[in-house]
Amino acid sequence: MLKFLLLLLPAFAFAQNVDLRPYNLTATYMFILVDKDLNGQVDRNEIDLNFQQYDADHNGRVSRVEYINYVNQHEPTLNLFHDALFDIYDVDGDHILYHNDYDNFYALMDGDGNGIVSHFEFVRYWTILLETLEHLHNFGKSLQAPAQ
């Protein structure tokens, strides 16, 4: 399933040609999965909940190896994209995701800085991120020109 920030994509997770467009629809789908208590916003603890699924050894931290292992089991065709996402999450660059990284990422998504990530803010942030990293998950599709 599209597990949020590992976001990820359900049925076609193993397909060769994953197409996440339209990005605002993918971002909306991610929001629905992340907003576990259905209160219409992403609460800070919901970020923790999301990342817990990657913490294979349950030590409270997500290493790059744990994250990539999870990706390889669930969304292998998006591994380049996820490698870049890990770098975005890992704000202090120590290759381990922990509370400080989640705090930072939450603040990045909180466009108006009021301490709450609204549906609108989440979808806007992820739509832009999916566009920005398009070359890492949409490779090939723009090269499918008709044969001459």
Ligand SMILES: *[C@@H]1O[C@H](CO)[C@@H](O)[C@H](O)[C@H]1NC(C)=O
């Ligand atoms: C996505 O963006 C398109 C074009 O702006 C818009 O028509 C559509 O309603 C949007 N969909 C969602 C789910 O926000």
Ligand SMILES: [Ca+2]
């Ligand atoms: Ca761990």
Ligand SMILES: [Ca+2]
């Ligand atoms: Ca870190």
Ligand SMILES: [Ca+2]
């Ligand atoms: Ca906000």
